[in-house]
Structure formats: structure tokens, C-alpha cells
Amino acid sequence: MARVKIDNYAYREVPRLGFVGWLRWIWRQVTSMRVALILLLILALAAIPGSVLPQWPQDAAATRGFIEENPFWGPLLDRLGFLDVFGSAWFTAIYLLLFASLIGCIVPRIGVYWRELREPVAAAPTRLDRYEPLTSEGDGDPPAVLASARRSLEGGGPLRWFTGYRVRVDERDGRDGSELALSAHKGHIRELGNLIFHVSLVGILLAMAAGSMLTYRGQALIVEGDTFTNAVVAYDSYESGALFSEDDLDPWTLTLDRFDAQFDLTGNPTSFTAFATLTEPGQEPRAVEAEVNRPIQVDGAKIYLQGNGYAPRFTVTDSAGEVAFEGAVPFLPQDAVYTSTGVIKVPDVTDGEQLGFSATLLPTAVVDGDTAQSLHPAPTNPVIYLRAYTGDLGLDDGVPQNVYELDESQLSPVRGDDGEPLIVAMELGETIELPDGLGTVTWEELPRFAAFDLRRDPTLPWLLASAISALVGLSMSLFASRRRIWLVAPVGPHAGRKTTVVTAAAWAPAHDAGVRDDLERVLQQATGRLAEDPTTPEEP
Amino acid sequence: MNAQQLSWLALWGATALYAIAMVASSVHVARVADAKVAARTKATAAVGAAGTAGHARADGETASALPTRSKAAGIARSTTLVGVILNFVGVVARGVEAGHAPWSTMYEYTITGTFVAVAVFLIVQSRRDVSYLAPGVTGFATIALGIAMTVLYEASTGLQPALQSFWLVIHVSIAIIATGVFIVGAVATVLQLMRDYREGGTAWLQRFRWLEATPSPARLEALAFRLHAVGFVLWTFTVMAGAVWAEHAWGRYWGWDPKEVWSFVIWVIYAAYLHARTTQGWAGRRSAVLALVGFVALILNFTVVNIVFQGLHSYA
Ligand code: HEM
Numbered sequence: 001m002a003r004v005k006i007d008n009y010a011y012r013e014v015p016r017l018g019f020v021g022w023l024r025w026i027w028r029q030v031t032s033m034r035v036a037l038i039l040l041l042i043l044a045l046a047a048i049p050g051s052v053l054p055q056w057p058q059d060a061a062a063t064r065g066f067i068e069e070n071p072f073w074g075p076l077l078d079r080l081g082f083l084d085v086f087g088s089a090w091f092t093a094i095y096l097l098l099f100a101s102l103i104g105c106i107v108p109r110i111g112v113y114w115r116e117l118r119e120p121v122a123a124a125p126t127r128l129d130r131y132e133p134l135t136s137e138g139d140g141d142p143p144a145v146l147a148s149a150r151r152s153l154e155g156g157g158p159l160r161w162f163t164g165y166r167v168r169v170d171e172r173d174g175r176d177g178s179e180l181a182l183s184a185h186k187g188h189i190r191e192l193g194n195l196i197f198h199v200s201l202v203g204i205l206l207a208m209a210a211g212s213m214l215t216y217r218g219q220a221l222i223v224e225g226d227t228f229t230n231a232v233v234a235y236d237s238y239e240s241g242a243l244f245s246e247d248d249l250d251p252w253t254l255t256l257d258r259f260d261a262q263f264d265l266t267g268n269p270t271s272f273t274a275f276a277t278l279t280e281p282g283q284e285p286r287a288v289e290a291e292v293n294r295p296i297q298v299d300g301a302k303i304y305l306q307g308n309g310y311a312p313r314f315t316v317t318d319s320a321g322e323v324a325f326e327g328a329v330p331f332l333p334q335d336a337v338y339t340s341t342g343v344i345k346v347p348d349v350t351d352g353e354q355l356g357f358s359a360t361l362l363p364t365a366v367v368d369g370d371t372a373q374s375l376h377p378a379p380t381n382p383v384i385y386l387r388a389y390t391g392d393l394g395l396d397d398g399v400p401q402n403v404y405e406l407d408e409s410q411l412s413p414v415r416g417d418d419g420e421p422l423i424v425a426m427e428l429g430e431t432i433e434l435p436d437g438l439g440t441v442t443w444e445e446l447p448r449f450a451a452f453d454l455r456r457d458p459t460l461p462w463l464l465a466s467a468i469s470a471l472v473g474l475s476m477s478l479f480a481s482r483r484r485i486w487l488v489a490p491v492g493p494h495a496g497r498k499t500t501v502v503t504a505a506a507w508a509p510a511h512d513a514g515v516r517d518d519l520e521r522v523l524q525q526a527t528g529r530l531a532e533d534p535t536t537p538e539e540p
Numbered sequence: 541m542n543a544q545q546l547s548w549l550a551l552w553g554a555t556a557l558y559a560i561a562m563v564a565s566s567v568h569v570a571r572v573a574d575a576k577v578a579a580r581t582k583a584t585a586a587v588g589a590a591g592t593a594g595h596a597r598a599d600g601e602t603a604s605a606l607p608t609r610s611k612a613a614g615i616a617r618s619t620t621l622v623g624v625i626l627n628f629v630g631v632v633a634r635g636v637e638a639g640h641a642p643w644s645t646m647y648e649y650t651i652t653g654t655f656v657a658v659a660v661f662l663i664v665q666s667r668r669d670v671s672y673l674a675p676g677v678t679g680f681a682t683i684a685l686g687i688a689m690t691v692l693y694e695a696s697t698g699l700q701p702a703l704q705s706f707w708l709v710i711h712v713s714i715a716i717i718a719t720g721v722f723i724v725g726a727v728a729t730v731l732q733l734m735r736d737y738r739e740g741g742t743a744w745l746q747r748f749r750w751l752e753a754t755p756s757p758a759r760l761e762a763l764a765f766r767l768h769a770v771g772f773v774l775w776t777f778t779v780m781a782g783a784v785w786a787e788h789a790w791g792r793y794w795g796w797d798p799k800e801v802w803s804f805v806i807w808v809i810y811a812a813y814l815h816a817r818t819t820q821g822w823a824g825r826r827s828a829v830l831a832l833v834g835f836v837a838l839i840l841n842f843t844v845v846n847i848v849f850q851g852l853h854s855y856a
Contacts, residue, residue: 033819040812041830044805044837051801051845058796086796208794217791293705293789304791453791460787467780474776478769478814511762513668 032105039098046094050085053077057084099205106198113191121168124183124486131486131505134519138527142180142489142500149487149502149526153184162189165485174490182487193476200473203466211459216240216249218454222256222276223311223328224447229253235454250299252280257287259308259448267337267376274305274450290452301456309333310340310361311449312384315442318349324439330449331361332404338363338377343406344441347395355439356389356406372425379446386424386441388414388434414438483508483515485522502527544696547633550626551651551689557623558658558682565616565674566750572672573752616674623678624662627655627685638696643712646846648696650688652713654681656720660767664724670763672754676727707785711778718774719838725767726835729828732760736825761828765817768831772810779803802841809834 054062063083067074081088125131138145146169155164165184172181218235222228230252232238240246255277262271272292279285280298288296295302309331316325324346331342339362346355362374365383372383391411395401413421414435424432431442484507489500504523508515541549631652635642642648661677664670736757738745745751754760782803787793794800813834816827 033815034822037812037815037819037822040808040815044808044812047801047805047808050796051798055796293707293785295788295791302791304789306791455791460793463793464784467783471773471776471780475773478773509762510758511765513762 032101036098036101036105039094039101043094043098046091047085049082050091053082053085055084055086057087095205099202102198103202106195106202109191110195113188113195116191117188121166121183121185123168123170123172124181124488126174128486128488128503128505131507133503133505134523135501135503136523136527137499137501139499142491145489145500145502145526146180146182146487149182149522150184152522152525153182153485165483171491174488176490179488179490184485184487185483187480187482187484189480190477190482193473193478193480196473197470197477198473200466200470204463204470207459207463207466211241211457211463213241213243214459215455215457216244217456219306219451220454221330221449221451222254223330223449224256224259226328227253227255228452230454250281252278252298254278254288254296254298254303254452256450259450261308261377261448263377269377272305272308274308274452290450299456300458301454304453304455305450306453307333307451309338309449309451310363310379310382311447312342312359312361312443313445313447314344315444316344316346316355316357316439318346318355318439319352319437320350321439322350324349324355328445328447328449330404331359333377336377337374339374341404343404345393345395345403345406347393349439352438353390354393354395356391356393356411357441358387358389358406360385382428382446384426384443386426386432387421388424388438388441390414390438481508481512481514483512483518485515485519487522487526500527543633543637547630547637548689550633551630551685554623554627554630554654555682555685555689557619557626558678558685561616561619561623562675562678562682564612564619565671565678567612568610568616569672569675569753570750571610571612571753573750576752577749613671616671616678620658620662620674620678623681624655624658627651627658627681631655634696641709641713643716644708645692645694646842647688647692647694649712649716649842650684650692653716653719653723654684654688656717657681657723658720660717660720660724664763664767670728672731673724673727676730677724680723680727705785705789707781707788711781711785714774714781715778718771718778719842721767721771721774722835722838725764725771726832728760728764728767729831729835732757732764733825733828733832735760736828757824761824764828764831768810768813772807772814775803775807775810779807798845799841802837802845806834806837806841809837 054066056063063078066083067078070077077083081090085091140148150167150169153165153167154160165186166188167182167184169180169182172179174181216239218232218238220228220235228234230249232246232249256274257277258275260271260273260275261269264270274290276288276290276296277285278288278296278298290296290303290305292305295304297303310333311328311330313328314325315323318324325344325348329342329344331340333340339360341358341360344355344357344359346357349355361382361384362372363378363382364374364376364380365372366375366381372385389406389408389411394407394410401407416422416435422435426432426441426443428443428446431440433440485504486506487502487504489502502523504519506515506519631642631648634648634651638644638648643652657677658681661670661673664673731751731754734745734748735751735754738748738751739757755763782800783793786795786800809830813827813830816822816830819827822830
């Protein structure tokens with residue numbers, strides 16, 4: 001044997017559709033199968049750059065950095081879509097082509113399947129020699145023997161349609177006169193599973209496409225004690241699909257009562273829990289909890305706990321002694337021990353210049369000579385290092401500003417007695433006085449904040465259903481067997497005799513070793529004897 | 541002895557036993573090959589003498605001539621069995637030590653995956669004689685465990701909040717089982733290709749007489765297909781469970797994170813393999829090559845992708 005040839009469609013050689021119909025069927029299969037195969041391989045290849053190169057949707061900062069570092073390749077790859085592979089025209093083209101081919105392939109196959117189910121089973125081949133036949137002699141006349149084989153093949157019980165064979169028996173002219181031929185076929189479950197699987201793939205694609213149009217998603221950061229109201233303006237960032245209307249947002253409110261963060265001794269997080277109160281319109285407020293893997297459910301949406309950190313609360317008075325700022329300021333954690341940075345902007349001073357502060361929080365500060373660092377994320381010894389600025393915060397020119405950054409272009413640092421920019425360390429509850437009577441800063445409290453990601457995608461149940469049916473179809477298709485069994489018993493010259501000689505053969509794809517057992521079982525059931533097996537070559 | 545030491549000792553024991561099993565099973569396979577060749581020569585001679593085709597089996601597989609119960613086979617079987625038990629003890633002890641299912645680091649994934657691969661082999665072996673797969677499977681297990689113990693070892697830690705989930709256990713355990721099945725499938729496919737090219741006359745393969753101990757390429761293909769089919773269904777489930785988990789943990793079911801990209805690529809390559817099996821001109825050698833490409837992607841996903849690419853999965 002020079003080369004393995006596995007032809008799963010060999011059983012189609014049993015004439016049934018007629019030669020031309022058969023050719024057309026094969027041609028259709030072969031051409032589209034090859035196209036599907038090539039498209040699948042291209043799809044796999046095309047996805048790889050998406051994991052190797054930085055991607056805009058996944059990591060915009062890294063992608064920007066990549067383009068800046070590679071002045072030639074960066075912009076070129078960007079223009080060719082390699083920095084957003086999964087949104088690129090070529091990737092979309094590949095999978096749309098694949099699905100076009102899939103639909104073009106599946107529709108005719110459903111038709112063929114439907115007709116096949118209603119057609120009678122194909123008759124047994126006239127000669128069984130090429131299928132390594134077995135023979136056995138059984139008591140009773142041929143019709144009785146074959147009837148018993150038929151019962152055994154068709155099976156019984158409610159699962160009959162799934163587990164049994166479809167059977168037909170004809171009387172026909174054989175080489176030695178008249179004979180009864182039984183033909184049994186099983187394979188419709190396999191094909192059904194295959195169809196279900198491929199149709200479900202289309203279902204998955206449709207659900208994902210619909211999902212991207214009907215979904216909305218927003219991020220909100222809530223400080224302990226604060227309340228969030230579900231409206232587009234309240235989100236820090238918000239995006240929605242083309243078909244989602246903002247009027248559909250249900251105005252519920254969410255109050256973050258307490259955020260609990262647990263760390264082990266080395267500072268690894270062990271649990272995060274947000275305890276909150278949810279009030280839906282027209283309903284009693286109820287207590288809810290969110291953990292990293294357990295979102296809060298509300299109005300068809302889920303609220304995921306996405307991040308957390310500290311939001312120190314400050315009061316700032318200006319040079320006139322008036323309170324110019326009061327509130328909690330979220331600080332962004334920069335590392336695993338929650339060294340966090342944030343800025344305080346004080347635009348509304350009664351007179352003089354605007355104030356700005358940039359600050360670093362060390363939750364468990366340890367000072368070592370000139371440097372200080374945090375040893376643990378829990379607030380055991382929280383210290384804030386504060387740098388003050390005066391000048392123009394640049395808030396009035398209408399350009400939206402990043403709340404976590406100071407625009408220092410029109411600000412000048414407040415200097416200490418030595419003329420260097422002043423950095424003050426402050427502890428919780430402390431009030432510091434700024435030089436030159438600029439005012440005071442008081443650190444009142446250290447609440448935590450929780451960052452939530454809210455998402456509604458009404459197509460998720462459809463997606464899940466498609467995925468499950470794909471899995472079921474796939475299992476049916478790969479594990480159900482495709483078998484043919486034939487039994488032939490001559491009636492002519494032996495008429496009137498008490499026993500019947502049965503010749504039996506079977507066909508199944510090469511990987512299905514169980515078909516011989518099936519055949520022997522049926523033959524034994526029919527004749528009451530073990531089959532004689534003169535030659536059973538181990539390997540075909 | 542605490543759980544950590546027990547795990548450590550058991551796994552080194554398993555590594556050593558797998559190594560012995562590899563040698564013993566190789567010896568066995570070589571013996572079977574010799575016996576088959578000898579039987580075939582005799583059969584051909586007999587046929588020649590009788591002048592008729594008779595009932596002589598073409599590949600000389602007369603049951604009596606095959607040394608299926610040789611001493612080497614016995615050693616291979618018992619060392620593999622004890623090895624897999626020790627491997628299991630090592631995995632469980634590690635889980636006890638870590639306080640969670642032992643598959644959140646590369647080290648844990650490797651020791652568990654090795655156990656599954658050998659267990660899958662033993663399950664198949666209990667149904668039919670596939671001892672020709674033994675050198676490949678135990679060899680792979682020896683190397684993988686050895687690398688795990690020497691390079692990948694990390695002390696156990698608690699789990700990050702993002703990893704504490706029922707879905708972790710489901711998603712990762714099925715992924716490991718799928719990997720184990722694919723490993724055995726890949727061994728069968730490699731044998732299939734070697735057998736196939738040897739029969740096709742490829743020169744350097746003629747030296748490997750032990751290949752005579754394996755069944756025909758068509759039967760190896762059939763076995764490999766069954767394994768790959770099981771692996772593929774499990775992998776499909778892995779990807780789906782991963783999406784459910786991602787939906788719970790990160791609020792999106794699919795985000796093209798490097799690990800997700802590669803899981804998808806692996807899935808698509810194996811799907812292409814399943815198609816290729818029934819496509820004219822691709823069945824046989826080419827589809828076998830696709831299965832191996834899928835296996836390489838699987839290994840890359842576990843090694844390079846874990847180490848090099850940053851993503852939400854990179855704590856693995
Ligand atoms: C999104 C693209 C596709 C994917 C992911 C896919 C996946 C699969 C998988 C996993 C199998 C093996 C399991 C089974 O037998 O059901 C399979 C089988 C099959 N596919 Fe597809 N398929 C795709 C597109 C197509 C297309 C376009 C065709 C059109 C020819 C096609 C025709 C078939 C056929 C005929 C089989 C049965 C092979 C056999 O006899 O075992 N598939 N497909």
C-alpha cells in the first residue's frame with residue numbers, strides 16, 4: 001500500500017441516487033469541502049498575528065507605543081489592519097466567506113437528508129463477496145430467520161429511532177435462484193448531528209452579530225458611601241451597539257455601602273467583595289454583593305466588579321479661609337501593593353489662583369532614609385505625599401480633561417523655603433498648611449472605591465443555546481456510527497427444508513471496529529448459532 | 541512527611557518509572573516487530589511452497605507467534621501502572637498542599653496533563669492491544685514530568701480572586717483532559733505517518749524495523765481519528781466553558797486575548813483536520829499532518845503563549 005486512502009463516502013457507492021445524481025452529489029461535496037478546508041486553514045493562520053502584534057481594542061497604549069517605536073513597520077501594519085486583526089476587512093472577509101460556503105453546503109445537505117429519511121433503505125448489493133461475508137445456518141425457514149434478524153436490528157423501546165437500524169427486506173433473483181435480501185442502514189443520527197452542528201455554528205455567528213448591535217456597556221467608579229444612578233451621563237465611559245437606544249436605560253440606583261478587600265501576609269489578594277444596595281424603580285431597595293466572579297444582576301444587565309482602589313477624602317480651604325473643595329478623590333493603584341496616584345483640582349477658589357495637587361498614596365508606608373515605599377496593600381500606615389501647584393488648571397478651555405492628570409502647562413509648583421518644589425507627607429486626619437497663606441489641606445478619611453463594568457447583552461441566552469446545540473450535534477456526529485448490514489438467504493432450491501443458510505456482511509468506516517460485533521450479534525440472533533468465519537483477515 | 545514532600549517524591553518516582561517503562565516497551569515493540577517479520581517470511585515461504593494463496597495472513601499476524609506477553613511487556617505494563625498511580629498521588633498531594641484544584645500554574649498543568657495522557661493510554665490499552673503507543677506516550681510523559689520538576693516548579697500559592705471559580709475547575713480540567721487525549725492521538729498519528737512513509741519507500745525510515753510492530757497506516761489512522769474526535773469534543777467544550785467563565789469574570793465572553801486567540805486557532809486547525817479526513821486528496825497523509833500541526837499549536841499555546849504574551853491569562 002503506497003498510501004492510505006480513507007474514503008468515508010465509500011458507502012455511497014451502493015447505488016441509490018443513480019449514477020449522475022451520485023456524481024453531482026460527490027462533486028458538490030468535494031468542491032465545497034475543499035473550499036471549506038482551505039478557508040479554515042486561512043482563518044487559523046490569519047488569527048495568529050492577533051496574538052503576536054499589539055492590538056488596538058485589547059491594548060491601545062501598547063499599540064500606540066509599537067507604532068511610535070517602529071516608524072516604518074508600525075504605520076504600515078496599522079494601515080493593513082494587522083493592529084486590529086479581528087476587526088480588519090480581510091479577517092472579516094475570510095470568516096464571512098467561510099460561513100457563505102457553510103450555508104451553501106448545509107442547505108442542499110438538509111434537503112438530501114430529508115429525502116433520504118423518507119426514501120426506503122437502499123437494497124442489498126447483489127454480491128457480498130467484497131465485504132468479507134460470514135455465513136451461518138439457522139433453524140426455520142428464510143422468512144422467519146430474516147424476521148428475527150430484523151427485530152434484532154431495529155431494536156425496540158422509545159429510543160428505537162436513535163439506536164436502531166432502518167431495515168428493508170426484498171425477494172429477488174440471486175445467482176442460485178430466488179433469495180431473500182435484508183438491507184439495514186444506520187447513519188441518520190450521525191448526519192443529523194453533523195447538520196445540527198453546522199447550523200448551530202451559523203446560530204453562534206448570528207447571535208454574536210446581533211449581540212454587538214444590541215449590547216451596551218459602561219464603566220463607573222463608585223466610592224464607598226456614594227450612589228450611582230443608571231444614566232449615560234453618570235458613566236465614566238459608555239458605549240452601545242447601533243440598535244440600542246439610550247432611552248431604554250432603566251434608572252435604578254446603586255449605593256456602594258462597603259468594599260471589602262482581603263490580602264494575605266505577602267500582599268496577594270485573596271478576596272474582593274462589594275456590598276451594595278440596589279434600588280430599582282418601584283421596588284424596595286435590596287442588598288446585593290459583587291465579587292470578581294459574581295456579578296450583580298439588574299434589569300437584564302450584569303454589573304461586574306472590575307477593579308478597586310483607595311479614594312482619599314479631602315477638604316481644601318483657600319487663602320480666604322473658605323472651603324474650596326470637599327470630596328473623595330479616586331487614586332489609581334500603580335502596583336500590587338497599591339501605591340496609588342491621584343490629583344486634586346481646586347478651580348473654585350474665592351480669590352487668587354487656582355490650586356492643584358498631585359499625590360501619591362502609600363497604604364503601608366515604610367520610610368527608609370530618603371525613600372519611602374509601600375509594603376502591603378492594606379491601609380496599615382497610610383501616608384500621602386502631596387505636591388501643590390498654583391496657576392490655571394486649564395479647565396475652562398472646553399477640552400475634556402483626564403481627571404487623573406494635572407495639565408502642568410500653566411501651573412507652577414509651590415516651593416518650600418529652600419526654593420525646591422515642596423513635597424509634604426501627610427497622615428490620615430492631618431491638616432497641613434500651605435506656605436504663603438495659600439490655604440490648608442485636610443485628609444479626612446480613606447474610603448475605598450470599586451470600579452464596575454456594566455453590560456447588557458440580550459443575545460447571551462441565544463448564544464449559549466447555539467453553543468450547547470453545537471456541542472450536542474458535534475458529539476452525535478462524531479460518536480454515532482454509520483453502518484450497513486446485509487443478510488441474504490436463498491429460498492429457491494432449498495424450499496421446504498428445515499434450515500436456512502444465511503450470508504451476511506457489513507460495511508462501516510475504517511475507524512469503526514464495532515461493526516463486526518454488531519454483525520455477529522445479529523447473525524447469532526437470527527440463526528441461533530455462532531457465525532462461521534473462514535477468513536477474517538486482520539487488516540483489510 | 542508533609543504534602544509537599546510527598547508530592548515531590550511521588551512525582552520523581554513517576555518520572556523514573558515512566559523512563560523504565562519507555563525502555564521496556566521499546567524492547568517489547570522491537571521484539572514484536574522481529575516476530576512479525578519472521579512470521580511473514582515463513583508465511584511467504586509456505587505460500588510459495590503450496591503454490592496457492594491459502595489462508596496465510598498477509599502481515600503474518602498469527603496469534604501464537606506474537607510475543608504479546610513477553611517479559612519486557614510485563615515490566616512496561618507494571619511500571620506504567622505504578623507510575624501513573626504515583627503521578628496521581630503527586631497531583632493530589634499538590635492539590636492538598638495548595639488548597640485548590642492543582643491546575644493554576646504551568647507546573648500544575650504539566651503534572652496533571654501527564655497523568656491524564658498516561659491514563660488515557662492505559663484506558664485504550666485495556667480495550668485493545670496498543671502497546672506500540674507505549675514508548676511514545678511514556679517517553680513524552682518522562683520528558684514532560686522531568687521538565688516540570690526541574691524548570692517549571694513553583695511553590696504553591698493561593699488563588700487570585702479572578703481564578704476562584706467553579707468554572708476554573710471545569711474549564712481547566714477539561715482542557716487538561718483534552719490535552720492528554722490529543723497527546724496520545726498525536727503519538728498514533730506520528731506512527732501512522734512513519735509507517736506510511738516507510739511503506740512508501742522513504743529511505744531513512746527503512747532502518748526503523750520496530751515500526752513493523754505497529755498496525756497498518758489505515759488502522760493507525762482509524763485509532764488516531766477516534767482519539768482526536770474525543771479530544772476535539774473536549775476542546776470545543778473547553779473553549780465554550782472558557783467563554784462562560786470569561787463572561788462571569790471579565791464581563792465579556794470573548795476578547796481575543798492571546799490565549800483565546802490560540803485556543804481558537806487550535807480548534808480551527810483540528811476542525812480542518814476533521815474535514816481533511818473526508819476530502820479527496822487530503823485524506824491520509826495530509827490530514828495526519830494537519831493533526832500534528834494542531835498538536836504543535838496546542839503545545840505552543842501552553843508554552844510560548846503563556847510565557848511571552850501578556851494577557852489576562854498570563855498568570856497561568
Ligand atoms: C465555520 C466553518 C466550519 C467549521 C468550524 C466546521 C467544523 C466541522 C467539524 C468540527 C466537523 C467534524 C464533526 C462532524 O462530523 O460533524 C465537520 C464535519 C463536516 N463538515 Fe464542517 N465545518 C465548517 C464548515 C463546513 C463547510 C463550509 C462545509 C461544506 C462542505 C462543511 C462540511 C462538512 C462535512 C460534509 C462534514 C462531515 C465530514 C464527515 O463525514 O465526518 N463544513 N465540520
